[in-house]
Amino acid sequence: MGKRKKERNYLTGSTGKPVNHLGRLVAEEDPDLMRYYVNKERYVDRALSFPDPAVFFIGPKGVGKSAVLQMVRLLRAADASRVVSISPDDLAFSALANINADTPVLANAGQNQYLFKALWDYVLAVQLLKREFRQNSVVMDVVAGLFRAKDEKEARRLLGMSLNDDGSAPSLTDRVLELVREVELTGEAEGVKLSGAVKLEHPESRQKQLTLLALVHSVAKNLPSLLKHPYHVLVDDLDTHWHDTPVQNAFLAALFTSLRKLNNSNTLKFVVALRERIFKRLPLEDRDKLSDWVCRVEWDAPTIRAMIERRVAGAIGCREEDVWGEVFPVNSFNILFKRTTGRPREMIRLAAQCIECAQANEHRRVEEEDINAAVRRFSVSRLEDLASDIGHRYYAFDLFVRRMIGWPKEFPIGKIADLAIAIWMDAEGQHQHPLPYCWAGAYQDRPLDLARILLESGVLMLKQSRTAPPQTFDAETHTELRDDMWFAVHPMYAPGLDCVGE
DSSP states (O other): OOOOOOOOOTTBOTTSSBOOOGGGGOOTTOTTHHHHOOOHHHHHHHHHOSSSOOOEEEEOTTSSHHHHHHHHHHHTGGGGGGEEEEOHHHHOTHHHHTOOOOSHHHHTGGGOHHHHHHHHHHHHHHHHHHHHHOSHHHHHHHHHTTSOHHHHHHHHHHHHTTSOTTSOOOOHHHHHHHHHTTEEEOSOOTTTTOOEEEEOOBTTBTTOEEEHHHHHHHHHHHHHHHOOSOEEEEEOOTTTTOOOOHHHHHHHHHHHHHHHHHOBTTTEEEEEEEEHHHHHHSOOTTGGGGTTTEEEOOOOHHHHHHHHHHHHHHHHTOOGGGTBTTTBOTTHHHHHHHTSOSOHHHHHHHHHHHHHHHHHTTOSSOOHHHHHHHHHHHHHHHHHHHHHHHTTTSTTHHHHHGGGTTOBSEEEHHHHHHHHHHHHHHHHTOSSSOOTTGGGGGGTTOHHHHHHHHHHTTSEEEESSSSSOOBOOOTTTOOOOOTTOEEEEOTTTTTTTTOBOO
16 A cells, blocks of 8 residues: 555644744735735725715624725825825824813704814815825915915914924814814804804914804815825724714714715715714714715625635635635534624634634644634633623623523523523622622613613524524614514624523
């Protein structure tokens, strides 16, 4: 008999050492993303196209919104100076999280979106003009040249507010807030019963006023003609420091309206990534008319399978056709897919953990025990993520969900009712050290409302009856919950909760 051919080790590089760049499987900020990206024409081409009206790329966390923005950066790398990235630090919405709404403008933020939109127009326009003309002094000359001679001095003062006294650059939100604090409500403007006048708090004269809206409208109106180059403006991570407060939501809604106005088919293209749950919370007027501006990012299983093939092949140096069947067991994609919510980031993360587990076990390829270990590790990490995903609304939500450890995978509403009662009783007996998730005890008489929270977070799936298959919960179609419905722990969370049953 001939010698048996040595089995290839797919999980080591050419040097025989473990591959150590699996972190490159994460899409955001990946310089090699173009090698792995699938179906560029679906979203990236829309983000690149100036005539395409799509501005807001909406979807859940991990669906690939940030990857769209990164692809724009990579594809416009040769003209990188014409790509403006606005980061969470630039926006600094944290300034709005605990703001003291002690002025009429902020206390009634929802009624003053027109003013906020005008201020966003101004600070965004100035930000772009800085990129176009490079020097603040030139920007001042250009903008001041738009006004009559008697207004030039006041215009320069207003522009000067773009820099702090110490020369540091405040965030865009800080600039808007600084302007807001100077606003006097002096009359009525069309649509919002408001006209704004700015009282410039300047050492030379605290009583000088200029008409803010006239200045802002003039700058925004002339912006396309002032820009001699086409710009992409990328806005990501708008959920950072978002706490669902009325002031934050009013500022975000005003920012959306401003971006729609400033977007120009020849010189200016805004691309905004935003979680869908935040988008639904914003007080936007005529939401139905936003359809041309909103692009929902979503993928099907075959496309995500192709994404994993490209990324794994690039990470470990195998052929794409060898990923399922050689590197991973033949039918493992479906197993992994069911253990996620079908989002690219989750699948990439789980596939990477499978490979890491196989390497730790010194296996030549991913085996069933590696998948089982990775699935559990991934599930535990997703439970931990709940704190940041939904903790802003329901404090210590991850700890609350851990009260379900050891539960059956499927159960009736009575199980949730018992949980709420148990938490209420625990909270009543711990006055000195209250439970961080004692809010759940308030649902002792409303278990269906507590079930809805778990369904909307994705921890649970809905079953129309005991024997019906589990369904992903859709708040728009599943408007009513009934006592005869059953619930199932989502397969992504079940391993981490040690749930029992088939």
